[in-house]
Amino acid sequence: MSVFSRGNASRSRLRTVIGGIAVAGVSALVLAGCSGGGGTADPSTSSGPSEELTLKIGTVLPQTGSLAFLGPPEEAGVQLAVNEVNEAGAGITVDATFGDSGDADNKAFETTVPKLQSEGVSAMIGAASSGVSKLFLDSNVSEGIITFSPANTSPDFTTWDDNNLYWRTAPSDLLQGEVLGNLVAEDGHKNIAIIYQNDAYGTGLYGVVKEVFEASGGTVVADASYNDGDTSFDAQVATVTAANPDAIVLITFDQFATIAPLLVNAGQSAENFYLVDGNLKQWGTDVSVSLEGAKGTTPGPVLADDFQERLNDAWTAEGNSDLEDFSYAAESYDAVILLALASLAAGSTDAADIAEKLQEVSGGSGDGEKCDSFEACAEIINGGGVADYDGYSGGVAFDDAGDPTEATIGIFQYKADNTHERIN
Template identity: 70%
Template structure:
């Protein structure tokens, strides 16, 4: 097991140990209690009841629609538990569809939510979608907090301190994936990737890491959003006879992979990423038994999964929650903003953003706490809270990126569904 961190000043992961592609488990749980007051405790702050209004820009339709349920369940569960804790802040949520760059649902959703005077947008899942509305949200003075954006481009975005994310940059995922492929004994690699901010960033990080291990990327081919025929890319990559193929994309993976298999490539030598590490089942028309993939996020506690499942059943009218991808990151995004509002004693978006690094532990001055209620008690007693959540320790740097993260490794079985192996 290895802890992966990124320095506050750095924008690359050169200081991260790469000897292993293992993942560290940082699962949060509730516990602890409110410290007893002392004679030295600071005077209480005059507080008004706060309201945090959130709008979600998460995929209900489009190429990442499978991520919508766990992300919306995470938001809904956090809001319910913050409100139940009754610590002086109420969270209101208005749900909206991000869609994808092809169907452009965000073009309707974002103006609608901004018109409702929300203080924060949770989303998008797709880095490419967030890029298309982030400047609009910044101009409106609204926080954009993504549970799933992984493009390295956001680290240096001119965002007035209003962009934050609980998902790590793809500099980390590319490093873990590249080392995994090398450790599995593959010397040559083919890559097919989506030509957008997400795909190009991850392809670059994967290539650098894999070739740094002594391997060779023998072919790397891109495709565009909306493409449905991948024969040219498949032929080009197959002609180089790679040992393994990494597929960086979304739902179109269920077309790409069969094209390779029909061209003679073994179905067990594919490597997937967070955008397509889906529980494919019968939606993948060929066997991918033995193939692997990476997904940011720790092992989720059983009770957390049970609460998410119950929350989604309530939100969706009884539907089953199949995937849990980015549920923890979505939950923690809401909890962190609620804690930041308490710490700022304000519902103003800029004030909330000004306290996010502090409550995540990024300032290094807080007291560790594992639930909203316990962290809120620390803040209300005049202290500084350092929230460690279900997505990990977080610890935001000055750019709004988490400096502690977990990358899980998954492997597909005979039914084309995956289980976590590390």
């Protein structure tokens, strides 16, 4: 695993200035670097705030749509964090309402977001899709509600005018795109094609992969885009196969299940496919051709076995079947823990007050005592100290833009049964 360092990247929210981002090639990446009112915390006691806080949050995560495979691990992460905060008895209780984001095509968020706003939540966890978050973020900002995504990766959010109310535990695609572009080059490919979804996620990731791969001396010989909701991809496949690439990068969501067989039938070898977090799924028999040898990237560190077990237990306790995937579960868990810690540190459940403490409790301010669980961090806060939470998604350490400066990009490879395993 290689190390990547970045200085704090500030942006013009309403109170910061734009900073810089330095990039470097790596294979697996580590970065160093008006809702309800609330009670008032009493830092002189270790028994928690003088008034018990009740933090209301909601989720806007994909129960349906083209990213529905990410819904279970993300909701499991939220559920586990809620359970553990509430069991800690540290002076704060989290009240969570789960809702569907859908995607930009079925627009389930148009029902979920107004409902959560009317219920007076301080924060919404979601969406998974950058394109969906863009469609309701401004509304939440106007309502004074935090939008905290565990999976948004579009670079656009770094400079969004959000009044300090947008945060994410997933790293920008400036990072995933760099890792993927370098991976393709390191594997010896010289002439590649890219099929990508024409939205904030797809175009952003496409641009970075293209730039990084071409900087390595390679050539993007063809590219083709499609729109979310499209069901026919014959034209895109014809465009890229005509250029005879030696590898194909597929920046898609579930559309991959349709596109992959078309490419194989057109003479392309799946071992030269490169996937991204939006389609890096345990496909099994859901894809009709062999994916053996295909590779892909997704943000997130290796998860400890006990954490995966706790996630699965929390998920199945709600009447669900076992988790098949754990993508963005850690980022979802950490989002809730950080919100609860920030609320506790502020002694308030007001969204603006919580937002003012999020960078601090993540370690982004450079102050604080390291801790790796809600209970341990809450003890520090309730004792009058400053907590620096290191979570299951990494150290986080938010910069002024609400982006994590400590994160990991994993590399995966598909086996003969069309399931993937982490290789770096």
